[in-house]
Amino acid sequence: MSAPNSSYDPVEVTPLRSDEIDRMRDEALAAIAAAVTLDDLKQVRIDHVGDRSPIALANREIGALQPQARKEAGQRVGQARGAINQALAARTAELEEAEEQQALVTEAVDVTLPWDVQPIGARHPVTTLSEHIADIFVAMGWEIAEGPEVEAEWLNFDALNLGPDHPARTMQDTFWVTPERAAMVLRTHTSPVQARTMLTRTPPIYVACPGRVFRTDELDATHSPVFHQVEGLAIDEGLSMAHLKGTLDHFAQAIYGDGMTTRFRPSYFPFTEPSAEMDLLCYVCHNEPDAVAACRTCKGEGWVEWGGCGVVNPRVLIACGIDPERYSGFAFGIGIDRTITSRYDIADLRDLFDGDIRFTEPFGVEL
Amino acid sequence: MKVPVSWLRQYVDLPADLSTVDLAARLTAFDLKLEEIVSSGISGPLVVGRVLNLVKEEQKNGKTINWCRVDVGAHNDPSVPDAPGEDVPSRGIVCGAHNFVEGDLVVVSLPGTVLPALGFEISARKTYGHVSDGMICSSAELGLPGDASGIIVLEPGSAAPGDDAIALLGLGEEVLDLEVNPDRAYALSLRGVARDAAIAFGVPFHDPADVEAETVATAGPGAYPVQVQDPTACPVFAALTVTGVDPSAVTPPWLAQRIELAGMRSISLAVDVTNYVMLELGFPIHGYDRSLLKGPLVVRRASDGEKLTTLDGVTRTLTAEDAVVTDDRGPVGLGGVMGGEEVEMTSTTTDVVIEAAVWTAPMIARTARTQRLTSEAAKRNERGVDPTLPAHAARRVADLLVEHGGGTLEDGLTLIGEAPVPADIVLRADLSARVTGVDIDTIAAVEALEANGCAVEVDHDWLTVTPPPWRPDLTDPYDVVEDVLRVVGYDQVPSVIPVAPAGRGLSVAQKLRRRAGNILAGEGLVEVKTFPFAGPADWDRMGLPADDVRRRQVLLENPLSAEEPGLTTTLLSGLLRSLVLNIGRGHADVHITETGRVFLPQAVEAEAPIYGVDRRPTVEELDAFAAVLPHQPYHVGLVMSGERVRSGWAGAGRPVTWADAVAVVRHLATALHVDIEVEAADQAPWHPGRCAAIVLDGVTIGHAGELHPRVLKAYGLPPRVVAAEVDLDALIAASPAVGPRPDFSAYPVAKEDLALVVDVSAAAGPLATTLASSSPLIESARLFDVYTGEQVAEGKKSLAFALRLRAPDRTLTDEDIKGAREAAVSAAASQHGATLRT
């Protein structure tokens, strides 16, 4: 507020009157408050602080004032503008927030809509279980050995103590390659891989051999001419059947969980002597007295058949060039398909091999 | 081997209260695995009854029933008032059958009886106006063979009312069906199983072969003349003759029942007793009708091509490996396997020559295999019999024929050869402990072996073991260990984890196959496993040309199906079958893959060598296998049908196209860090205009694209199915140990678009490659538009590429950009005849 000026005749400039400027400010503030959209606000900005707004025009009049009056008028206009701009900024923020909120509400979707335009694939459980088993043995320091599926008769049979007239040879219903004198078969077990390993490496040998094998069984719910097994072979100094049991117990626990164990029964395989059938503690009832009688998985036995095993027959070591006086070893084999059908309660083995995508899909990418 | 428990108990003093289940469990743990316990499942009271009176009553439904009073001895119930003859102690029973009369002996199931054939427990029930207090049984109701049209009427005087009919009819017999391992020859006999049971339970064994038989002089006049020309085929031959056997004599019921329970058919007395003795002793016997023999029996090897009709009616062509028994006419029996038809015992045979011979086991195995003939005799002879038994076994048969057939044993035993003496086995005394890991000392080992029938001599740290004659399988020190362990107990083996040396983990190929599997799953493909069998029908459906190399397959001697005579050369044969199945089951969008071996024969067919087993084959000898075995590379195959992007609420999807098949292969190669090239190709079963060859270092390793419409029609598949197959082994072999290093510049990118006009038939892929390599400043050239139409000339198309340019060391100048663009245009022009679209 300036003191009355008596040195000149003050020219009254109406727009710069303090009440006039207050009016302009109040009108602007009212317009800002009344704006409901950002577009409204844009117009308010043009109308009230734009180049042609009353307050801009008033500002231009300041120069016409006496120098003494300019400062006061300038301050008055500046304060009014400041108030308007502040209100504009505040209102802009408010409206932006409101409009964003509105947009978010409008853009809301039904997130439960299915998005199945490109489903992920899946891997066959025979593959993934074989890999899982390989990992278990690799973790024990073993390696994974492989061999051909069309195999030389000598490697599939003779080298494994299954001479041409061995009664057990006819028990393995063998696919023979034409002509028969070609002396080639579809391997009836993965044991020739063990023979190949012993023939090409020196002990210590610790290998597991998962793979596809063949027998001339007609396909039905429990038999298949093509199936999968994993066999293990260890040759080292001082190995005994106790190491076989330890390995199999560990294997059983790695697949079926803590507390699993195996049981041996006498059996016969030309490749091993002594030989044993290997039973697995029933993974459903654990042979517990109150559960075993009603258990469907083991039919009340408390144990389920899992495979065959034994101490490697020294005759096999000799055929493969390993000194049986220095080295001994053990071998075992289990069925991969049967492990899957029993574990997942699959009644029909054919489901594994007819290729219906609904069989593989639930198994996902890893077991 | 089926073992009737009551027969078994005759030779071994098993505890009277031992249940069959416990017996079987112990035998299974010892070495004879139980398959099943066979029994009738019938539980009483099933008794003999005498029909006292019988009143026929006609019913409203037209049927006539018999209202009977039946005397069931101690089971009679005096309190039934409304029956005829109620003054006599009896039971009232209604019966609908009519094949019996008053006074007949019948079988009655009283209330409480369980008959599995009926599926319910018998109870007294009201029927046809009476309370029927039981049931008169037919054969079928008891699960017995025989006439099912009426009830069982027993022989008069064969039993008394109230007798237990379960025992009378043998319905209480339990039979152990045991799995006998191929090394356990002796266990194919009651004698052998009983001996194992005795060892397992530690109870006395009564050897049926120990019975003192009255000796027959070997030189008697009744000895049938025999010559053994080849003792390597037949080390021991014994024969006895029984004459005057009554052809009408029937097999005693107990004997017939035993052999039937053991799984053989009762045929005639003479045949039944030979089978009985075989089951009892495990020693196969052959009987000849003496009246049909011409001259002495001769044992020799057959001559190649010699013929014999065996008693199964099959005429067989023999080889010099087979042993025959001949008479003057030629072969009359295939030694140790099956007799000949011409001299077979018949229903009129009165004079029998009994042959009990020891045959060389591997020879029998070979004959049985080459003749595809498994007989009960061969099963035992190929495993090895007790060679000390022939004279005893022949005598046992003769005695039974004399006893039950009224025959006369002729004086004179033919006995040629001597039982071979089993070789001693020498082993370290601690071998059992070392091999099994069980703490077995010398005393325990010797005790176990002696329990098994071995003789053992201990000399310091060594054992000398003489196996008993019934154990031809005991030849090696480790065999001995197994016999020790089964006595000590397999359950005694402790559990010790061996420590393997540090391993190398999975091989590179194993890791990369896993990676490939995961990539394929990530591409939305579902893995299947199909059988690798295929044949010309598959090649025809796939439209493979007559000279296509994939038609040359590894064939099998004994394929399961004539349609699929061998192994497949392409994974598509199995995948297309799977696709058909899936579509048949109502799936439309089927994207399946398989990783597996295919089988490609060697150029020249060859034979795999067979070596001895007494030493390791040499390196050269081992290499010979690889040279003849088929090439068996891993392939990846895939087929896709329907939509690649599925239609749904968000809009229309996208059908699979040839490009999807190629894309999967590209992704696979990229994941393995392998640079492949894609070229146009014409290869069945693909569409000739939509087939890409996958090329690696100039070699085609696979194909991808859309399948030929004719192939889809042949399979009954919908149109536009796409497929790919690639040699995974080749991709893995090309995969570098270390992948490419990252190489990029942080300077700004410049973008230039380039539209080039080329012939409609020109390939875009190579052009893109040319552009990308035309200047070091060009980072990439990506095709973003293909145009044909009015704005380009007839027979031409426009390919629009987005170039990204960047320098490793500076911001590009306008001159740089202009220069690179010109280099690209000129390379496109010179190498592809492309012109800049104006």
Ligand SMILES: [Zn+2]
């Ligand atoms: Zn269970």
